[in-house]
Amino acid sequence: MTAAENPCEQAAARPPQDGVSLLELRGICKRYGPVEALRSLDFQINQREVIGLLGDNGAGKSTLIKMMSGVVAPDSGTILANGMEVQLNSRRDSERLGIETIYQDTALVDSMSVIRNVFMGREITGWLGFMNHRKMREITEDVLRSAVQIGGIDDPHKTVGELSGGQKQAVAIARAVYFKRLILLLDEPTSALAVRATESLLAYIRQLKEEGVSSVLVTHNLYHAYQVCDRFVVMSHGTKVLDCPKEQTSLEALTEAVIMN
Amino acid sequence: MDVTMIARISLFMHRYRESAIDILFLFLLVQLGAIIYSLIEPDTFRYIDSRNITVTLKAISVLGVMSMGVGILMIAGEFDLSVGASYTLTGIFMARQVESGMSVYLAAPLAILAGVLIGLINGTITIRFGVPSFITTLGAMLFWEGMTLFYHGAKSMRFRPEQSFVDLMSGQIWVIPASFIWFVGVTLACWALLHHHKLGNHFYAVGGNKRAATAIGINPNRTKLIAFGLAGASAALAGILAATRVGAIQPGQGSGLELQAIAACVIGGVALNGGRGSILGVFLGAALIYTIQDILLLARAPGFYLDIFVGLLIVGAAIFNQMIRRQQRAES
Secondary structure, eight states: OOGGGOHHHHHHHSOOOTTOOSEEEEEEEEEETTEEEEEEEEEEEOTTOEEEEEEOTTSSHHHHHHHHHTSSOOSEEEEEETTEEEOOOSHHHHHHTTEEEEOSSOOOOTTSBHHHHHTTTSOOBOGGGBBOHHHHHHHHHHIIIIIOOOSOOOOTTSBGGGSOHHHHHHHHHHHHHHTTOSEEEEESTTTTOOHHHHHHHHHHHHHHHHTTOEEEEEOSOHHHHHHHOSEEEEEETTEEEEEEEGGGOOHHHHHHHHHHO | OOHHHHHHHHHHHHHTGGGTHHHHHHHHHHHHHHHHHHHHSTTTOOTTOHHHHHHHHHHHHHHHHHHHHHHHHHHTTOOOSOHHHHHHHHHHHHHHHHHTTOOHHHHHHHHHHHHHHHHHHHHHHHHHHTOOHHHHHHHHHHHHHHHHHHHHOSSOEEOOOOHHHHHHHHOEETTEEHHHHHHHHHHHHHHIIIIIBHHHHHHHHHHHOHHHHHHTTOOHHHHHHHHHHHHHHHHHHHHHHHHHHHSEEOTTTTTTHHHHHHHHHHHTTOOTTSSOOOHHHHHHHHHHHHHHHHHHHHTTOOTHHHHHHHHHHHHHHHHHHHHHHHHHHHHO
């Protein structure tokens, strides 16, 4: 299949339309053996929206994130991007749609430098595929300095193995920021961060929204979610038990929804 | 030396750790010692003698070229124990083609192609069936050693190509043998590939953390397959250099060379579990093994001394690397 024939490519090429979700999942089911991870789930991400994806352990949040990243395929159900039906069979497919995932166990290589990690798999190259080290270094320094003010990474030549958990997270976020994604999927991004770093990350999610990037924030910390999210989706045992905008709910109501289900 | 000076040196060493600065120091130290001793004892220890230099450089080249491919493959997280066998087999294959009338300028590229093919077979089996490459290539080593005897027998194979090819592969400019120029050329090509090409970045990524590389969209199987092919190609080129230098190929000559190549890589700082290492390190690792051999020969030490030294060096290098990494982890 050539790139032009790929539905993801076509969907990404479509101009965003009013009233149509960036990404929409309809009636998604997924089983792992006897375990029903997702049961006819509906989920959509709209333009310029920060969604808090909440729920207890085993509710199916991570499976849903993996599915939208193209790592896990649904057993049944449809996925629409810009209103067009697509299949997310690989990371490449989700990348085409502008989806970037930041994992709990950040997908970084410890033995490589910060610069090489940021550009891993998407190196800036010139003649015959040789890397433009200078440009990659400048961009890395710039992104780390201006966009993600987390954890003081003084030297982008440092290997990621030398960084703290929060700094690693910052590198992963820098990567997502630089590659101008449309949708950011953040799976427990604050679990390894210090308080101040968490604050700046949450502020950054808001700022990205102003720039037109939608985010899905998976977290156990309802307080964080309530701070930044426009809409809340609470999951339990593979289905959606609550889906409402911030105006129609409160921190207490959300807490109850997560605990009671 | 005051404290800031020590701190500065340690920071420098730390930062350039991946570019094999420590092995460079060791290498220069050994060179310096040998040169000083040869100046003190010019009659008995002829280290800075043009003939000695030429012979050593020739010896370094064959192992060095092979170590380049082996090193890149190790950085990508895999092994090849069959490079010694493939080195012999592709050499004999080339010599037989030349004997039967084929131009060596066609036979030599064919031999390299055969090397690549052997590498790709190793890689395909390793990836397709999820067998550790240590096992795949251990089997391949025995298989191709046996196939060499089946194809050619145990006798020595004459290699007498046209003179222009001999000049090209094992001529000499001043004290520098052509084979060493080839080695330097291969080193520069590998350096450009590994440290400056995006494919090199993928080798490090796949060897360092295969899951992360896959998550970010790098195809680990394709990347590893290319590395296996390169290891095969470098083995075949080493075979061509050796065959041209000696003018003949012994069917058993390659056995043990694969371990020397891995030793050169480990001494040069390549991690056994992948993701770490540098081309300069591999270059110096190979050079160091033969420098020590040369020093021992000049000192008229019995042959087994080399094994003792190389053995100590491998374990010493591995301990040193481990200590550095532990220190890095402790700091973070």
